[in-house]
Amino acid sequence: MTKRVFFLGAGFSKAIIPSFPLxxxxxxxxxxxxxxxxxxxxxxKEVTKALKxxxxxxxxxxxxxxxxKTEVQKxxxxxxxxxxxxxxxxxxxxxxxxxxxxxxPLVSSFFDYILNNYNSNSFITLNYDLLVxxxxxxxxxxxxxxxxxxxxxxxxxxxxxxxxxxxxGVGMFGSEEEKNLPKVIKLHGSLNWxxxxxxxxxxxxxxxxxxxxxxxxQITSGLKPYIIPPVMDKNAFYDHVMIRHLWKSARELLRExxxxxxxxxxxxxxxxxxxxxxxxxxxxxxxxxxxVNTQGKKDLCDKYADLCRSIDYRYxxxxxAVQLMMENILSDC
Numbered sequence: 322m323t324k325r326v327f328f329l330g331a332g333f334s335k336a337i338i339p340s341f342p343l344x345x346x347x348x349x350x351x352x353x354x355x356x357x358x359x360x361x362x363x364x365x366k367e368v369t370k371a372l373k374x375x376x377x378x379x380x381x382x383x384x385x386x387x388x389x390k391t392e393v394q395k396x397x398x399x400x401x402x403x404x405x406x407x408x409x410x411x412x413x414x415x416x417x418x419x420x421x422x423x424x425x426p427l428v429s430s431f432f433d434y435i436l437n438n439y440n441s442n443s444f445i446t447l448n449y450d451l452l453v454x455x456x457x458x459x460x461x462x463x464x465x466x467x468x469x470x471x472x473x474x475x476x477x478x479x480x481x482x483x484x485x486x487x488x489x490g491v492g493m494f495g496s497e498e499e500k501n502l503p504k505v506i507k508l509h510g511s512l513n514w515x516x517x518x519x520x521x522x523x524x525x526x527x528x529x530x531x532x533x534x535x536x537x538x539q540i541t542s543g544l545k546p547y548i549i550p551p552v553m554d555k556n557a558f559y560d561h562v563m564i565r566h567l568w569k570s571a572r573e574l575l576r577e578x579x580x581x582x583x584x585x586x587x588x589x590x591x592x593x594x595x596x597x598x599x600x601x602x603x604x605x606x607x608x609x610x611x612x613v614n615t616q617g618k619k620d621l622c623d624k625y626a627d628l629c630r631s632i633d634y635r636y637x638x639x640x641x642a643v644q645l646m647m648e649n650i651l652s653d654c
Contacts, residue, residue: 322438322440322441323441323579323580324441324442324577324578324579324580325441325442325443325578325579325580325581325582325650326442326443326444326445326574326575326578326580326581326582327442327443327444327445327582327584328444328445328446328575328581328582328583328584328586329444329445329446329447329448329453329584329585329586330447330448330583330584330585330586330587331343331344331447331448331585331586332584332585332586332587332614332615332643333446333448333452333584333585333643334448334450334452334585335585336584336585336642336643336644337425337428337452337456337643338416338452340416341413341416341450341452342412342413344375344376344377347376347409347412348373348374348375348376348379350408350412351376351379351405351408351409352373354408360400360401360404363397363398363400363401364401367394367397367398368382368401376405376409377550377591378591379405380402380405380406380548380550381550382398383398383399383401383402383405384398384399384402384550403545403546406545406546406548407546409449409512409548410449410512410546410548413449413450413512414512414533414536416450416452424456424459425644427644427647427648427651428456428647429459429460429463430647430651431647431650431651432456432457432459432460433460433463433464434650434651434654435457435460435503436457436460436461436464436501436502436503439501439502439503442503443503443504443505443506443574443578444503444504444505444506445506445508445571445574445575446505446506446507446508446509447508447509447586447595448507448509449507449509449510449511449512449548450511450512451472451511451512451513451530451533453505454472454475454505454530455530457475457502457503457505458470458472458530461502470502471529472513472527472529472530473527473529474502475502475503475504475505476505476506476507476527477504477505477506477566477567477570478525478563478566478567480514480524480525480526480527480563481524481525481526481527482526482527482529483515483526483527483528483532483540483541483544484529484532484537484540504570504574506567506570506571506574507567508549508564508567508568508571508595509548509549509550510546510547510548510549510564511527511547511548512533512546512548513527513528513529513532513533514526514527514546514547514548515527515528515541515544515545515546515547516544516545516547516561517543517544517545518545521560521561521562522561522562523561525547525561525563526541526544528540528541549564568598571598571602572598572601572602573602575598575599575602575603575608576602576603576606577606578606578608579608579609580608580609580610580611581603581608581609581610581611582611582613582646583610583611583612583613583614584613584614584642584643584646585613585614585643586614587614587616587620587621587624588621588624588625588628589624590624596628599628600627600628603628607631608631609631609633610625610628610631610632610633611632611633611635611636611646612625612632612633612634612636612637613636613637613642613643613646614636614637614638614642615638615639615640615642616637616638617637617638618634618637618638621634621637622634
């Protein structure tokens with residue numbers, strides 16, 4: 322059976338749910354937020370205009386221990402970083418809480434197919450949201466309404482349920498569906514992940530889908546969001562044992578794939594970590610790479626030219642690119 326990897330950028334979530342914000346929209350949200358917040362003084366006075374125009378670059382700058390920063394600036398930057406990540410969480414939480422009845426039949430059918438062929442279909446995502454996990458869980462319930470599902474089973478790394486911190490019994494570390502779920506490798510963290518942010522081996526906790534929907538954030542008291550800036554630098558996140566494992570797992574999935582679909586991601590030149598990941602993974606294999614993007618081939622060609630030898634742009638430049646890809650994969654079943 323064909324092994325497929327779906328590599329997801331923000332355009333994937335936007336294609337499924339139009340209200341999902343792209344990074345430029347999150348950048349505007351951050352700017353508006355700090356017009357009225359007290360910590361906005363540091364944002365307005367100490368952050369350069371160029372950084373304010375790109376929230377991804379801003380998060381990277383704030384979380385990196387650059388040699389010219391004073392101790393006062395480093396502490397203020399970290400405080401601002403955590404404030405921004407919390408605002409991103411608030412913006413995204415709930416947007417992916419779409420019921421099966423509201424979901425496009427095509428999307429539901431596609432994720433039913435993914436679940437039925439979990440061994441040969443995997444996801445690598447740069448997104449913080451929980452949309453993919455939600456769509457997979459919904460597919461499980463369509464198959465068996467009484468199923469017990471733990472979303473951490475998808476994450477390819479042993480994580481601890483945050484509720485264990487205030488729970489007297491035994492925490493949930495797996496479910497009966499554990500071996501029947503596709504992999505979801507989240508390279509930039511997730512809005513339901515938290516950690517102590519002290520050492521490279523700190524436990525990473527997750528919130529269940531129910532915890533997020535019911536806003537049970539008290540069980541993460543004292544922890545910090547595990548949301549990672551997308552530009553790799555000398556950053557504490559990338560020293561963590563979990564994120565190293567996930568990036569290595571992503572490389573292996575890409576190396577073993579027969580087909581790779583890069584969805585809603587335009588390969589910006591600044592995101593060298595992703596570019597190097599693909600170049601390293603695809604150097605010695607013959608994977609077919611499909612670009613699924615509303616931007617046209619002319620706009621994307623230069624960005625993907627040195628990625629690999631075999632790139633297919635049939636889904637580029639089409640407003641319904643994601644839906645067309647789903648239809649074609651289902652028609653080949």
